[in-house]
Amino acid sequence: MVEIYLTVMTASVVLGIPIVKLLLDKFGRKTICVGSVLVLVPLLVGLIFIQGSLAVNIPVLIVYGVASSGLFMLPWVMLPDVLDEFKFQTGKELDTYFYAAYNTIMMLGTIIAASVITASLEISGYKTGACSQPESVGFALRIVMSVFPMANLLLSSIFVWKHPITEATRQRTKAALQETRCPNTSTMSSDVTTETPSNDVVISTIT
Template identity: 30%
Template sequence: MRKIGKKKSFFIGNLCLIPTVIIILISESPMALLFVAAVMGANTVACGYIMPWAMLPECIDAFMLEKGRRPVEIFYTFFFLVAKLAQALYAGVVQLALGASGYDSRRCKQPEAVQFTLRILMGAVPGCVLVLSTICLYFYSIDDERAKEIQIQLKTL
């Protein structure tokens, strides 16, 4: 991460997740291919969880440089709250979608609509979020060079 930077690492992690999403979306994927997707996904999803937290201090430093104050608690609280709220909302959406598709936890064999719903929830929705996050990342203005400039400017204050 230090050699190529946080922004590029996050971008590469997002790009590496695309094959996983595609494998999940393919109907009747072989089990071996799904295991490959699971391993790839586990490694790249970790990037999606870790990198935003690693980039947050740079945002706080930029805010400090621009506004002259450093409300670290507000940044971390807001970041954590929004992340947990999104996770909770998505859990509710999953429950509603599975219920609407006919999921019954007492049955081993589920209707085809449940399988399709799971493919959408585990493939298409994360794929859309992946595209949105990559677009946002493209416009993220603090790269490693800018972060170093901010650190130098903060040391002179």
């Protein structure tokens, strides 16, 4: 049963990535982030109370996986926007430091999550190697896998919504950086237009 759940969850996350990419291009980062949170919160609440069969859990896992793929993609999509904005405002490129800080925070979050789960199992009376566990273990896992993620999602959605980089500023920064990368394009085109009449004059003079 667990293997089926994991397979469905993984497949829905992978298949949801191109869907989320299309939605990101159409509606923007902030809208997709808040929308994903609004979809995930009811599902996380349902994990506390609902203990359905396979037919009930499979559709829930599919929706959960597709919504989760948006949250998996958002950090990697928004981080280049931050780098571009930083370069636009300061003229410096510190990509390595930003990515290192992001990976450090991700690993720190993983360590904290693993510690919370381990402590919850210990408090709920988990018995290592036992074939059956007390009901308190299942309830503790449902709380850890629902309440804490739900609180973190709601908090993170507030920070994302207040993120200063909007779609308008992102497009402005992208255009400005593109112009700095190719500063001679307009100059070359003007040179070509000015040289053409002089050649025509020379040809007409020779004839």
